[in-house]
Amino acid sequence: MSDVTIVGSGASAVHFAQTALERGLSVTMVDVGRPRPAPVRPDDSFAELKRTLDDPWRYFLGARFEGVLFPGGKGEYYGFPPHKEYIFESIEPYSVESRGFEPLASFARGGLAEAWTGGSFPFNDAELEDFPFGYDDIGPFYDLVAQRIGIVGANDDLARFMPVHRNLDAPLDLDRHSTALLERYGRVRERMNADGAFFGRSRAAVLREDRDGRKGCDYLGRCLWTCPRESLYTPAMTLERLIAKPNFRYLDQRFVTHFRFDGDRRVRAIATLDLTTNKVEELDVERLVLAAGTLPTSKIFLDSIHRANGERPRLTGLMDNRQTLVPFANLKLLGAKWDPDTYQYHQLAFGLAGRTPKEYVHALVTTLKSALIHPIALSAPLDLATSLWITKNVHGALGLVNVNLHDTRRAESYVELSGDVERTKLVARYEPAPTELADRKRALSRIKRALWQLGCFVPPGMAHVRPMGASVHYSGTLPMSKTRAPLTVDRDCRSHDFENLWLADGATFPFLPAKNLTFTLMANASRIASRIA
Amino acid sequence: MNAEASILEREGATFGRYLGAGESSHRALAKYREAHELGVVVTSAASTRFDRALVGFARLGTFATRLADTHARLFRKGGLLRRKLVLLLAILETHADTADRVDAPTVGSPAVFVVEVAFRLIVFAVLALVGLVVFLPLRVVCAFGSAR
Numbered sequence: 001m002s003d004v005t006i007v008g009s010g011a012s013a014v015h016f017a018q019t020a021l022e023r024g025l026s027v028t029m030v031d032v033g034r035p036r037p038a039p040v041r042p043d044d045s046f047a048e049l050k051r052t053l054d055d056p057w058r059y060f061l062g063a064r065f066e067g068v069l070f071p072g073g074k075g076e077y078y079g080f081p082p083h084k085e086y087i088f089e090s091i092e093p094y095s096v097e098s099r100g101f102e103p104l105a106s107f108a109r110g111g112l113a114e115a116w117t118g119g120s121f122p123f124n125d126a127e128l129e130d131f132p133f134g135y136d137d138i139g140p141f142y143d144l145v146a147q148r149i150g151i152v153g154a155n156d157d158l159a160r161f162m163p164v165h166r167n168l169d170a171p172l173d174l175d176r177h178s179t180a181l182l183e184r185y186g187r188v189r190e191r192m193n194a195d196g197a198f199f200g201r202s203r204a205a206v207l208r209e210d211r212d213g214r215k216g217c218d219y220l221g222r223c224l225w226t227c228p229r230e231s232l233y234t235p236a237m238t239l240e241r242l243i244a245k246p247n248f249r250y251l252d253q254r255f256v257t258h259f260r261f262d263g264d265r266r267v268r269a270i271a272t273l274d275l276t277t278n279k280v281e282e283l284d285v286e287r288l289v290l291a292a293g294t295l296p297t298s299k300i301f302l303d304s305i306h307r308a309n310g311e312r313p314r315l316t317g318l319m320d321n322r323q324t325l326v327p328f329a330n331l332k333l334l335g336a337k338w339d340p341d342t343y344q345y346h347q348l349a350f351g352l353a354g355r356t357p358k359e360y361v362h363a364l365v366t367t368l369k370s371a372l373i374h375p376i377a378l379s380a381p382l383d384l385a386t387s388l389w390i391t392k393n394v395h396g397a398l399g400l401v402n403v404n405l406h407d408t409r410r411a412e413s414y415v416e417l418s419g420d421v422e423r424t425k426l427v428a429r430y431e432p433a434p435t436e437l438a439d440r441k442r443a444l445s446r447i448k449r450a451l452w453q454l455g456c457f458v459p460p461g462m463a464h465v466r467p468m469g470a471s472v473h474y475s476g477t478l479p480m481s482k483t484r485a486p487l488t489v490d491r492d493c494r495s496h497d498f499e500n501l502w503l504a505d506g507a508t509f510p511f512l513p514a515k516n517l518t519f520t521l522m523a524n525a526s527r528i529a530s531r532i533a
Numbered sequence: 534m535n536a537e538a539s540i541l542e543r544e545g546a547t548f549g550r551y552l553g554a555g556e557s558s559h560r561a562l563a564k565y566r567e568a569h570e571l572g573v574v575v576t577s578a579a580s581t582r583f584d585r586a587l588v589g590f591a592r593l594g595t596f597a598t599r600l601a602d603t604h605a606r607l608f609r610k611g612g613l614l615r616r617k618l619v620l621l622l623a624i625l626e627t628h629a630d631t632a633d634r635v636d637a638p639t640v641g642s643p644a645v646f647v648v649e650v651a652f653r654l655i656v657f658a659v660l661a662l663v664g665l666v667v668f669l670p671l672r673v674v675c676a677f678g679s680a681r
Contacts, residue, residue: 051629057564060627065573068623072611334643373636374622383603383660384618385551386653393638393646 002028002249004532005270005285007256007300008292009033010111011518012505012525014238015145016291017248019529026247029239030272030283032107033252034086036114036236042228046221046370047340059083060372069375080115081225087114093255093273096295097418101320101430102469103295109252110236111293112472117223117345118204118232119364119516120151122163122523126357127513132482132491133527135163141523141530143167149233149522150211153203157189160198161351161360162515169208171201172217175342177333177367177396181454182348188453196353197450202346202364205233205519212241221370223344232345251283258303259288265498287532291504291525294318294474295415298507299426301478302417306424313487314416317409317476318430319512323466324440326363326401326447328456329394338396342369350401352446358406361443362514368398379462401451403443404514408433409476430468440465473517475506493528504528541566544592548621551598554631557621561631564624574616583675584613587668603657604664608672 003025006013017027040059041052050056061067062082080087087108096103106112122142125135146167154171155164174182185192185199192199206227209216214237215229223232230237242248254272260282261267269282290297298315305311345366352361373391376398380387412431419425433439448458481488481496488496493508495501504525506517545565549557557565568574591601591614598618605614625631640646 047629047632050627050632056627056629057624061623064571065568065620065623068568068573068620070611070619071615331643335638335640335646337638372623373626374619377622378615378619381606382654382657383599383606384615384622385553385599385602386657388552388622388635389639389653390650392636393640395636396638 001284001286002026004028004287004289005030005283006289006291006504007031007270008111008290008296008505009109009235009239010106010291010293010505011113011116011235012521013111013289013291014235014242015148015522016289016504016525016529017242018148018238019526020532021242021245021247023530026249028249028251028283029242030251030254030256030270031109032091032255032275033250034089034108036086036109036226037083039226039228044220045341046225046344067372069378071378084115084226087112091255091275093257094296094299095425096428097425098428098469099430100432100468101318101428102467103428103474104469104472105293105295107255108236109239110234113518114234114236115472116205116234116516116518117364118206119346120146120153120203120205120519121362121515122165123513123515123520124161124163124357127360127511127515129358130510132480138520138523138527139163139165141527142519144526145519145522148238149205150207150214151203151205151519152208154201156200157193157198158200158349158351161362162203168203172204172206172208172343172347173219174347175339175367175369176336177330177338177399178347178365180330180333181365181367181456184454192450192453195446195449197446198351198353199450199454200349200351202349204345206343207231207233217343219341219343221341221344224371256292256300258300258307259285259501261304261308261498267498267501285500287500287502289502289504290507293505294477294507295426295428297503297505298415298477299417299424302415302426303424306417307421312417314414315477315487316411316414317479318413318415318428318474319407319409319476319509320430320468321407321471321473321512321514322405322432322436322440322468323471324403324444325464325466326403326444326451326458327462328399328401328451328458330397330399330454330456332455333397335393336396338369340370344369344371346402350447350450352443352450358511358513359439360514361403361405361446363401363403363447366400366402368395368400399456401447403447404471404516405436405439405443406514407476407512409479409510415477432468473506473512475509475512475517478503478507479510480508481510492531493524494532502528502532538566540592541569544588544617545621547592547595548598548618549625549631551595551602552618552622552625552635554625554634557625558628558630561624561628565621568620568624574620575613576616579611579613579616581612581675583672584609586671586675587612587614588617590671600660600664600667603660604668607661607664
């Protein structure tokens with residue numbers, strides 16, 4: 001039996017495992033673990049692939065043209081390309097029913113963060129106010145994770161919202177459009193700052209230089225299509241390196257249904273469904289760490305209680321960041337050429353000061369470079385030839401702002417079980433905060449104003465409010481609590497209900513700032529692993 | 534190649550010229566045909582009698598395609614013609630032979646862009662009016678035919 005058994009292989013799981021191994025513990029990781037396809041022509045750029053691949057259509061559009069966004073289709077622009085669908089493929093035993101929420105789950109090696117755009121934004125003390133620890137406690141683990149995975153960024157105007165941790169590498173080279181935006185900001189900075197709007201370099205988990213078998217970014221323009229050089233970090237990279245370590249055992253093709261505990265509420269074993277044989281097996285555990293992601297972790301937790309005593313507690317406080325996508329055009333760049341060989345994801349970000357520090361609004365700015373344009377062309381209210389002509393002439397001027405709002409734990413948003421014991425479903429209900437609509441409108445208005453000051457125009461009616469669940473920043477169902485209470489965990493994320501159970505993912509977050517939480521998930525998992533080791 | 538495949542390739546070639554991609558390659562047209570054979574283009578909701586008539590009209594040439602597409606964008610934006618055109622655009626933009634033709638800027642400055650957009654919007658408005666005259670009777674006929 002290993003010292004620690006971890007369920008899941010996502011961002012939290014692999015960094016918990018790495019820290020535990022570094023502290024001398026043995027680790028077993030249990031996971032479904034769908035592998036990612038091998039990289040295709042890793043040295044070719046996005047544009048070159050159109051020439052060098054035998055069948056570029058299959059790569060870009062899929063074998064059944066599932067990458068084509070037809071009129072009236074449900075896909076989003078910047079939706080995931082066909083070969084990334086393995087990340088979100090569900091499995092039959094896992095079932096979620098939802099209202100007001102469109103949840104995604106991943107059973108891929110590396111979990112949901114395989115689709116991460118690399119945004120790495122540490123929480124500050126104000127955002128950690130509801131956590132039972134402050135920045136001083138988690139700061140060293142931001143430093144540690146930054147050293148492990150490589151994070152680029154700058155100490156600029158956004159540092160007032162994001163602490164500058166150690167091991168922050170110099171940012172990547174900017175594309176032409178992003179350069180123009182940043183130069184313009186230099187000229188209107190005082191005016192924007194007076195309005196509470198700040199602008200600067202985004203921070204991303206990407207390498208500038210070769211490191212640990214990964215290559216530095218070569219600006220292939222393939223970030224969304226899975227970086228073939230492993231410059232853009234995903235947890236599967238850490239997992240691959242962990243698998244080579246002697247004290248680490250990886251059991252894939254196993255879906256964990258629940259854990260079994262004794263009368264002293266000590267976890268004894270986990271039940272796993274072997275997806276190759278369809279047989280259920282038990283695996284004894286010494287310490288159990290649930291790091292499968294907020295929703296799967298919640299389901300395992302609830303199923304375990306339900307099977308033991310028939311109870312069906314409700315886990316309140318489900319959170320996610322509401323996101324609004326705001327397309328814009330830079331008026332000075334109409335008709336300009338665009339850079340085909342550039343970093344594809346966000347290089348810049350807005351920070352909007354809130355009425356209180358916790359109400360900070362974070363917005364990532366992605367300029368349009370290498371991308372498929374048919375989804376843009378079809379959205380214009382014109383015939384396709386005219387739309388296409390406009391699209392290709394504004395391509396170099398286009399960008400997208402992803403506006404994120406914070407979220408709080410509320411009783412109306414929760415998860416619970418339904419169905420009979422052998423075939424339960426997780427029910428997820430999400431009710432927006434009463435102020436959400438007003439907050440969203442205010443944020444949108446401020447972003448439009450800031451964009452205008454940067455010389456950019458937002459086409460009317462084009463902002464798109466993403467459904468709740470789309471940001472995949474799920475959290476809050478089994479929160480850290482300063483006081484001992486059922487269905488909570490302590491400051492080390494050790495369950496108050498089961499003495500040898502730790503929760504290492506977003507389920508434990510008592511507050512969700514307007515920032516991508518992945519970096520904090522990894523730092524927090526490392527922090528708690530260092531404390532049980 | 535059977536007659537249906539031949540029609541699809543001619544249709545693809547016409548639509549490709551309409552989209553400004555010039556002559557589409559044989560492989561691109563074969564891919565266009567393949568998508569039809571896989572059944573991803575023709576859906577029951579997108580393929581009414583009127584949709585099929587609109588596609589038939591659009592096959593007549595690039596001007597006919599523009600007229601039909603203008604009408605379709607206003608009144609049948611999820612219909613068969615739009616689905617075919619979007620599919621073909623996706624195919625053209627993902628191969629090096631045609632990617633630049635559909636996704637490289639053709640104007641040099643914001644001022645030229647604004648003037649040309651204005652001109653194209655006027656053309657669109659005119660074609661929308663002409664399309665009403667041409668296609669509304671066709672729509673009525675198709676609806677009447679369906680009812681029978």
